[in-house]
Amino acid sequence: xxxxxxxxxxxxxxxxxxxxxxxxxxxxxxxxxxxxxxxxxxxxxxxxxxxxxxxxxxxxxxxxxxxxxxxxxxxxxxxxxxxxxxxxxxxxxxxxxxxxxxxxxxxxxxxxxxxxxxxxxxxxxxxxxxxxxxxxxxxxxxxxxxxxxxxxxxxxxxxxxxxxxxxxxxxxxxxxxxxxxxxxxxxxxxxxxxxxxxxxxxxxxxxxxxxxxxxxx
Amino acid sequence: xxxxxxxxxxxxxxxxxxxxxxxxxxxxxxxxxxxxxxxxxxxxxxxxxxxxxxxxxxxxxxxxxxxxxxxxxxxxxxxxxxxxxxxxxxxxxxxxxxxxxxxxxxxxxxxxxxxxxxxxxxxxxxxxxxxxxxxxxxxxxxxxxxxxxxxxxxxxxxxxxxxxxxxxxxxxxxxxxxxxxxxxxxxxxxxxxxxxxxxxxxxxxxxxxxxxxxxxxxxxxxxxxxxxxxxxxxxxxxxxxxxxxxxxxxxxxxxxxxxxxxxxxxxxxxxxxxxxxxxxxxxxxxxxxxxxxxxxxxxxxxxxxxxxxxxxxxxxxxxxxxxxxxxxxxxxxxxxxxxxxxxxxxxxxxxxxxxxxxxxxxxxxxxxxxxxxxxxxxxxxxxxxxxxxxxxxxxxxxxxxxxxxxxxxxxxxxxxxxxxxxxxxxxxxxxxxxxxxxxxxxxxxxxxxxxxxxxxxxxxxxxxxxxxxxxxxxxxxxxxxxxxxxxxxxxxxxxxxxxxxxxxxxxxxxxxxxxxxxxxxxxxxxxxxxxxxxxxxxx
Amino acid sequence: xxxxxxxxxxxxxxxxxxxxxxxxxxxxxxxxxxxxxxxxxxxxxxxxxxxxxxxxxxxxxxxxxxxxxxxxxxxxxxxxxxxxxxxxxxxx
Numbered sequence: 001x002x003x004x005x006x007x008x009x010x011x012x013x014x015x016x017x018x019x020x021x022x023x024x025x026x027x028x029x030x031x032x033x034x035x036x037x038x039x040x041x042x043x044x045x046x047x048x049x050x051x052x053x054x055x056x057x058x059x060x061x062x063x064x065x066x067x068x069x070x071x072x073x074x075x076x077x078x079x080x081x082x083x084x085x086x087x088x089x090x091x092x093x094x095x096x097x098x099x100x101x102x103x104x105x106x107x108x109x110x111x112x113x114x115x116x117x118x119x120x121x122x123x124x125x126x127x128x129x130x131x132x133x134x135x136x137x138x139x140x141x142x143x144x145x146x147x148x149x150x151x152x153x154x155x156x157x158x159x160x161x162x163x164x165x166x167x168x169x170x171x172x173x174x175x176x177x178x179x180x181x182x183x184x185x186x187x188x189x190x191x192x193x194x195x196x197x198x199x200x201x202x203x204x205x206x207x208x209x210x211x212x213x214x215x216x217x
Numbered sequence: 218x219x220x221x222x223x224x225x226x227x228x229x230x231x232x233x234x235x236x237x238x239x240x241x242x243x244x245x246x247x248x249x250x251x252x253x254x255x256x257x258x259x260x261x262x263x264x265x266x267x268x269x270x271x272x273x274x275x276x277x278x279x280x281x282x283x284x285x286x287x288x289x290x291x292x293x294x295x296x297x298x299x300x301x302x303x304x305x306x307x308x309x310x311x312x313x314x315x316x317x318x319x320x321x322x323x324x325x326x327x328x329x330x331x332x333x334x335x336x337x338x339x340x341x342x343x344x345x346x347x348x349x350x351x352x353x354x355x356x357x358x359x360x361x362x363x364x365x366x367x368x369x370x371x372x373x374x375x376x377x378x379x380x381x382x383x384x385x386x387x388x389x390x391x392x393x394x395x396x397x398x399x400x401x402x403x404x405x406x407x408x409x410x411x412x413x414x415x416x417x418x419x420x421x422x423x424x425x426x427x428x429x430x431x432x433x434x435x436x437x438x439x440x441x442x443x444x445x446x447x448x449x450x451x452x453x454x455x456x457x458x459x460x461x462x463x464x465x466x467x468x469x470x471x472x473x474x475x476x477x478x479x480x481x482x483x484x485x486x487x488x489x490x491x492x493x494x495x496x497x498x499x500x501x502x503x504x505x506x507x508x509x510x511x512x513x514x515x516x517x518x519x520x521x522x523x524x525x526x527x528x529x530x531x532x533x534x535x536x537x538x539x540x541x542x543x544x545x546x547x548x549x550x551x552x553x554x555x556x557x558x559x560x561x562x563x564x565x566x567x568x569x570x571x572x573x574x575x576x577x578x579x580x581x582x583x584x585x586x587x588x589x590x591x592x593x594x595x596x597x598x599x600x601x602x603x604x605x606x607x608x609x610x611x612x613x614x615x616x617x618x619x620x621x622x623x624x625x626x627x628x629x630x631x632x633x634x635x636x637x638x639x640x641x642x643x644x645x646x647x648x649x650x651x652x653x654x655x656x657x658x659x660x661x662x663x664x665x666x667x668x669x670x671x672x673x674x675x676x677x678x679x680x681x682x683x684x685x686x687x688x689x690x691x692x693x694x695x696x697x698x699x700x701x702x703x704x705x706x707x708x709x710x711x712x713x714x715x716x717x718x719x720x721x722x723x724x725x726x727x728x729x730x731x732x733x734x735x736x737x738x739x740x741x742x743x744x745x746x747x748x749x750x751x752x753x754x755x756x
Numbered sequence: 757x758x759x760x761x762x763x764x765x766x767x768x769x770x771x772x773x774x775x776x777x778x779x780x781x782x783x784x785x786x787x788x789x790x791x792x793x794x795x796x797x798x799x800x801x802x803x804x805x806x807x808x809x810x811x812x813x814x815x816x817x818x819x820x821x822x823x824x825x826x827x828x829x830x831x832x833x834x835x836x837x838x839x840x841x842x843x844x845x846x847x848x
Contacts, residue, residue, distance in 0.1 A: 014322035034822035042432035528836035
């Protein structure tokens with residue numbers, strides 16, 4: 001897309017014009033997301049390998065997870081993606097104040113997600129399901145269930161870390177938006193942050209069924 | 218007679234530590250990298266020196282076994298992750314790519330500076346691990362030794378590598394976006410210098426592979442620190458999972474280390490034959506083919522690890538295939554030389570050395586791709602010789618060739634040609650004396666990573682150590698005279714070599730913004746023959 | 757804007773669908789159904805929320821390449837894991 005929405009005073013010196021800057025910035029963000037696919041990909045590989053090897057243990061492990069909270073969190077994240085795209089759209093059509101409120105909504109929903117997640121983590125801790133020396137859960141296949149829990153904590157933990165970073169970035173953008181820095185003429189940072197946020201949503205879209213919905217039938 | 222003031226260039230436009238440490242100029246960042254990777258090269262070389270001294274005698278006498286393990290680990294970790302992977306891309310890629318495509322800088326200059334600081338941070342963490350005792354797992358960090366049994370500083374060493382991986386990723390990302398979006402008008406893909414193609418392919422590997430080793434080393438650190446078990450067999454984990462994830466990056470990593478050198482060789486061979494590179498299109502596409510195929514062969518590191526035979530067969534066939542694009546390049550370079558107007562300046566000597574040594578390294582790679590033979594020579598000195606022929610005989614020669622070829626552009630002064638030729642010859646002879654005996658040692662059965670060996674292997678080991686000393690001298694001499702040239706080198710003009718490429722059409726050293734006006738490119742790449750410029754008069 | 761609302765609603769619906777389907781015994785098809793729904797949701801987010809619809813071909817190629825590389829990592833790794841022990845020879 002060759003929309004150039006960056007005016008001259010926002011164009012960095014190495015770029016020829018606003019159009020080049022927008023194209024380069026968004027392409028760069030997409031490439032970064034490709035690296036994130038491979039970063040999470042290592043964990044997905046581990047998951048696929050161990051699930052293929054210990055399907056029952058993985059199903060048992062999955063039963064420890066609360067589907068309601070997981071589904072709720074999925075809904076929360078999807079909603080936050082909607083508010084995020086609203087922020088970008090607001091900038092495009094020049095609704096300046098709505099940029100800020102949409103970003104704020106996204107941050108709030110992201111925070112709700114993390115709060116629910118921390119309840120879930122705490123619950124696992126109390127039940128002795130945290131892998132490592134704290135793992136006290138007893139069952140015939142406890143060793144392999146511990147593998148499932150390792151996958152669960154590694155994948156959702158990395159995801160949560162990305163959420164935290166995302167919330168940090170969005171907070172900074174919200175401050176800039178409050179100061180009126182973005183509008184139809186320049187909203188590249190919001191577009192790029194949006195791409196990142198949607199990616200984190202997509203990761204969760206895969207994590208939810210792979211971790212929460214095993215062996216329920 | 219009053220000397221005219223030196224023209225303003227990227228070196229003298231601003232002075233002071235802050236102007237360097239906070240620079241956004243890709244050329245200055247390139248020099249920041251040059252300084253740091255040179256330091257890392259010295260640290261890695263010291264480890265190599267002690268290793269070779271230890272191997273002079275069949276018994277372990279200079280160091281204990283545990284220390285020896287730490288030495289070869291640190292040698293590998295530092296040379297691979299902190300020297301070879303960044304070397305040409307971070308120094309010459311950074312310096313030259315914007316200029317070669319007619320741009321003022323890379324797409325993301327602040328990200329570029331951040332890359333260097335991230336590299337620095339990673340290097341400091343790893344060095345801290347080194348000086349606090351070092352790790353003894355080998356640069357390959359195989360589990361469960363690295364996650365459970367080893368009592369050494371695995372975590373800081375691994376975490377340092379993890380951090381430096383992001384430097385690599387950001388550099389690759391910067392290059393890809395720059396090459397796609399910032400080429401000057403008229404500069405189509407097939408008019409790009411092959412150096413740029415090589416770095417484009419390298420960058421693809423960097424962004425697709427590095428994240429996987431990043432997550433893997435993170436998991437190793439977590440497993441070691443928090444005692445969770447993803448690779449731990451006691452928990453049902455699979456050590457081979459680690460190896461799959463590790464080699465998924467680390468095999469393509471060797472192409473990260475060799476492709477930029479190949480790009481250098483293309484430029485140098487063309488200039489010192491005064492001929493267009495033969496089969497330009499084939500070399501360009503071969504770079505991409507190497508990047509792609511390089512990702513499909515990692516299992517050849519695991520032929521004796523317990524990998525399934527069927528997977529091993531697939532990886533073996535694919536490993537043979539990956540040799541093809543490399544061979545295509547070697548043939549095309551040779552064809553470029555044919556009937557060229559050959560000059561034997563130092564960069565050319567390094568490039569020619571590269572072709573010969575890389576060919577030997579690459580052919581022995583084919584031996585190793587063959588399952589039956591690999592089973593016998595795996596984990597012997599045959600492997601060590603193979604990869605040093607590629608990494609030192611290939612990549613490092615290419616790096617030295619790049620240093621000599623572009624040095625006059627970078628600092629505006631020429632190095633002493635006689636000394637450079639002498640070093641090139643010393644390096645070539647020293648290198649072969651060091652590593653050729655290792656092929657024989659490996660074939661005869663001497664295992665790698667051992668500092669005890671049977672008496673009958675001593676002669677070959679002594680030869681290897683002698684070669685290493687000569688090689689060391691061969692590296693020291695350029696270090697010294699290049700430092701010397703920074704003050705006393707003969708000043709040169711824009712194009713002392715008569716080389717093709719946009720970088721040779723701007724002043725030496727270049728101005729900060731590279732070009733007064735964005736150039737418009739109307740000719741194909743390598744419009745040879747080109748006459749060298751007269752030396753810039755000093756008065 | 758209306759398109760975004762529609763996509764949002766669809767995503768929520770698909771989430772409900774995948775939860776419901778998890779409780780129905782479909783054997784091996786449970787995985788297929790779950791992944792199909794997940795891929796559909798991901799595509800909706802990519803195409804509409806992330807503007808892939810209007811993005812240059814290069815961007816779309818990058819997404820394909822990224823996914824393809826992940827598939828390479830997982831499938832070649834599984835080519836080892838899934839074929840171990842087939843010969844009855846120890847260690848192969």
